[in-house]
Amino acid sequence: MKALQGVEGQVQWCERPSPACDVGQIRIRVAAAGLNRADLLQRAGLYPPPPGASDILGLECSGVITEVGPGSAWNVGDRVCCLLAGGGMAEEVVVDARHALPVPEGLSLAEAAALPEVYATAWLNLFQLAALKPGEKVLLHAGASGVGSAAIQLCKAFGNPCWVSVGSAERLAYCEGLGALGGAIRDVDLAGLRDFAPFDVILDPVGASYADLNLELLGRDGRWVSIGLMGGSKAQLNMALLLGKRIQLIGSTLRTRDDSFKAELLSDLGRQVWPLFAEGRLRPQLERSFAAKDVEAAFAALASNQVNGKVVLLIDESLV
CATH class of the missing domain: 3.90.180.10 (Medium-chain alcohol dehydrogenases, catalytic domain)
Incomplete structure (x- = not known):
């Protein structure tokens, strides 16, 4: 063959x-x-x-x-x-x-x-590992990706408002068309995600370069699920925020x-x-x-x- x-x-x-x-x-x-x-x-x-x-x-x-x-x-x-x-x-x-x-x-x-790959990844990490409950707020980094596109639709279907980070205004509009409530453009105003915080769950394929922002954006008992390292593998974390907010950091591969x-x-x-x-x-x-x-x-x-x-x-x- x-x-x-x-x-x-x-x-x-x-x-x-x-x-x-x-x-x-x-x-x-x-x-x-x-x-x-x-x-x-x-x-x-x-x-x-x-x-x-x-x-x-x-x-x-x-x-x-x-x-x-x-x-x-x-x-x-x-x-x-x-x-x-x-x-x-x-x-x-x-x-x-x-x-x-x-x-x-x-x-x-x-x-x-x-x-199969994108829906299995989104379902595993949001609904099984992060134990997402109806009404909880979700942030999806790389929201226009295959996994992000699946995750937006799943969040909408199961009653979870979600926001995204993306690379362009066109991609933000695409995500909103799938059901995202808004978001921020990566190289323009990523800090604008603060306007939608706190989040209960963040699905993150980026890694190190978003670590500080993720800790800031998560609310108490938030879950940060790391599924990729597009932004690097090594980061310094503010452990006081991790402890004070009782944040769960979950590493996941399928x-x-x-x-x-x-x-x-x-x-x-x-x-x-x-x-x-x-x-x-x-x-x-x-x-x-x-x-x-x-x-x-x-x-x-x-x-x-x-x-x-x-x-x-x-x-x-x-x-x-």
């Missing part, structure tokens, strides 16, 4: 053996794969896959089941989308059957490829979680979130899709930081 590898900062298609389909697994003919920042980092050699995971790029994909291993309730021909530790950018992938969800009614396979954890997360997502797509309360935010031959352009688009929502790579255009 053809599969996509990151080699010395570039991406290239190569021939790889088809993986075996074992007990509790399903084989999927891949239609499309979502691009994520983890793919950019892995391409650059900065984010190797967890031990035992495929070194093929791609943390989420959609497609059609072509083989079902013993112990799975799926059927050949089912349309699914999957959360992966790697391997999604290939002609086929074998995955733990528990890590797949049905394509929501009314969505294309291209749209479905943009769902890719390295074990199979059972991911299975429980996907099961919860299927029960509580997936029905909202059929109801029209959630929508995939697929800004651009690229043919497999244009993979470098797809990665460049994501790296530009100008994408609102998601970029998807079309692996098999006959399916999408």
